Amino acid sequence: MAGRFLSLFKPVARFIPEIKAPERKVGxxxxxxxxxxxxxxxxxxxxxxxxxxGIPAEAxxxxxxxxxxxxxxxxxxxxxxxGPIVTAGLILQLLVGSAMIECDMSKPEDRSLFTTAxxxxxxxxxxxxxxxxxxxxxxxxxxxxxxxxxxxxLLAAGVIVLLLDELLQKGWGFGSGISLFIMAGVAQQIxxxxxxxxxxxxxxxxxxxxxxxxxxxxxxxxxxGLLLRxxxxxxIGLIATIAxxxxxxxxxxxxxxxxxxxxxxxxxxxxYPIKLLYVSNLPVIFASALFANIYFFSYILWSQPWGxxxxxxxxxxxxxxxxxxxxxxxxxxxxxTSPGNLSNVIAEPVRALVYLAILIAFCVIFSxxxxxxxxxxxxxxxxxxxxxxxxxxxxxxxxKAIEQVLKRYIPAVTILGGIIVGxxxxxxxxxxVFGSGIGILLSxxxxxxxxxxxxxxxxxxxxxxxxxxxxG
Numbered sequence: 025m026a027g028r029f030l031s032l033f034k035p036v037a038r039f040i041p042e043i044k045a046p047e048r049k050v051g052x053x054x055x056x057x058x059x060x061x062x063x064x065x066x067x068x069x070x071x072x073x074x075x076x077x078g079i080p081a082e083a084x085x086x087x088x089x090x091x092x093x094x095x096x097x098x099x100x101x102x103x104x105x106x107g108p109i110v111t112a113g114l115i116l117q118l119l120v121g122s123a124m125i126e127c128d129m130s131k132p133e134d135r136s137l138f139t140t141a142x143x144x145x146x147x148x149x150x151x152x153x154x155x156x157x158x159x160x161x162x163x164x165x166x167x168x169x170x171x172x173x174x175x176x177x178l179l180a181a182g183v184i185v186l187l188l189d190e191l192l193q194k195g196w197g198f199g200s201g202i203s204l205f206i207m208a209g210v211a212q213q214i215x216x217x218x219x220x221x222x223x224x225x226x227x228x229x230x231x232x233x234x235x236x237x238x239x240x241x242x243x244x245x246x247x248x249g250l251l252l253r254x255x256x257x258x259x260i261g262l263i264a265t266i267a268x269x270x271x272x273x274x275x276x277x278x279x280x281x282x283x284x285x286x287x288x289x290x291x292x293x294x295x296y297p298i299k300l301l302y303v304s305n306l307p308v309i310f311a312s313a314l315f316a317n318i319y320f321f322s323y324i325l326w327s328q329p330w331g332x333x334x335x336x337x338x339x340x341x342x343x344x345x346x347x348x349x350x351x352x353x354x355x356x357x358x359x360x361t362s363p364g365n366l367s368n369v370i371a372e373p374v375r376a377l378v379y380l381a382i383l384i385a386f387c388v389i390f391s392x393x394x395x396x397x398x399x400x401x402x403x404x405x406x407x408x409x410x411x412x413x414x415x416x417x418x419x420x421x422x423x424k425a426i427e428q429v430l431k432r433y434i435p436a437v438t439i440l441g442g443i444i445v446g447x448x449x450x451x452x453x454x455x456x457v458f459g460s461g462i463g464i465l466l467s468x469x470x471x472x473x474x475x476x477x478x479x480x481x482x483x484x485x486x487x488x489x490x491x492x493x494x495x496g
Contacts, residue, residue, distance in 0.1 A: 059197035070102035112145035150182030264455035305469035384446030391442035402430035
């Protein structure tokens with residue numbers, strides 16, 4: 025039976041918009057088409073062609089650090105991006121992981137109610153964040169009618185994003201909408217930091233590093249001036265971006281392989297891989313979502329007329345004007361926001377170390393939480409192997425025996441993986457990588473996942489007998 029909390033969502037389930045799972049086998053090309061359609065809809069909603077009706081064109085950018093994490097775009101229908109969906113998932117994962125609510129993911133009823141609860145929370149948070157944007161004056165002073173129109177636009181866009189994500193996850197496309205939109209946002213950001221042609225931002229020219237490099241060479245200035253450029257893309261950032269991609273690609277391939285055999289056929293042996301990044305990039309998504317929400321709500325509170333003199337608000341975070349943008353100046357938000365580049369790290373080493381330590385700690389916490397919530401724990405995996413007729417040579421064919429073997433590896437690999445993703449994300453940011461350290465880590469992990477999904481789907485399409493092996 026579902027827990028008491030999840031049971032509250034049974035009456036609501038029928039009123040929540042839902043994408044039905046396909047009742048037939050969806051072909052490879054059709055999945056590719058739906059995935060492309062979902063991506064195109066996201067890109068159109070995030071473009072200047074879909075600006076929010078009723079807000080001034082010169083609306084100030086105040087939440088730039090959240091954009092990549094939440095795949096959002098300032099002033100467009102994608103203003104909130106995937107923020108409400110990720111935050112809703114984060115809240116429910118923490119509640120389930122801490123056993124505050126009962127949920128057995130091995131039961132279809134609990135899984136269904138958990139999905140419904142996630143959607144309800146996501147819609148509620150879309151409304152909350154949309155209201156916060158409007159009330160805080162993020163778009164200037166809006167009349168009552170205009171404020172309602174902006175709110176409804178953001179709410180409708182949030183529901184569309186929710187359905188696009190569900191469309192892919194239900195089997196009509198590949199992967200998940202959240203992953204796809206993050207990857208698209210990071211790719212777009214990296215492209216702009218490399219090739220964007222802008223009015224000169226400093227003595228070396230445009231903000232795009234390759235454009236600035238050409239302009240610097242043509243003007244006869246020393247290229248060494250581009251090694252560090254403050255908050256603008258630099259040569260060190262370019263080198264760090266390439267290095268980060270290579271390191272993450274290598275780490276993605278590291279794994280421990282346990283020998284297994286099929287009890288029904290003597291001599292049939294294989295290996296069960298336990299990846300170093302066992303829970304993939306989910307811990308860093310949840311950690312970055314948590315930090316981003318601290319940034320968002322602290323800024324909203326501090327920007328109120330009464331916020332700047334409030335002790336508790338300042339303890340959460342206060343801001344200072346740097347150039348044309350407000351940046352964290354102190355409080356908790358100061359230590360959960362990356363310094364951003366090497367110059368800032370050198371100037372604020374204590375902040376950099378505290379940020380890195382907090383990021384790693386939360387990556388480990390979320391890694392361990394996801395073991396049970398995501399059905400990746402030793403007991404769940406052991407049961408799956410036994411049900412599939414597998415055994416580990418030299419051990420009795422029982423769930424307990426296999427579970428004991430898996431317990432030697434899975435918890436240790438999970439903790440180590442959490443530390444590694446935290447280190448990679450944090451250190452990459454310190455060197456000013458393009459698209460942010462977390463963005464690079466997420467995009468490489470997502471590309472790797474999509475590669476595995478596409479190879480598996482293609483093989484199952486060409487050789488239907490493999491579909492049972494892949495669990496399809």
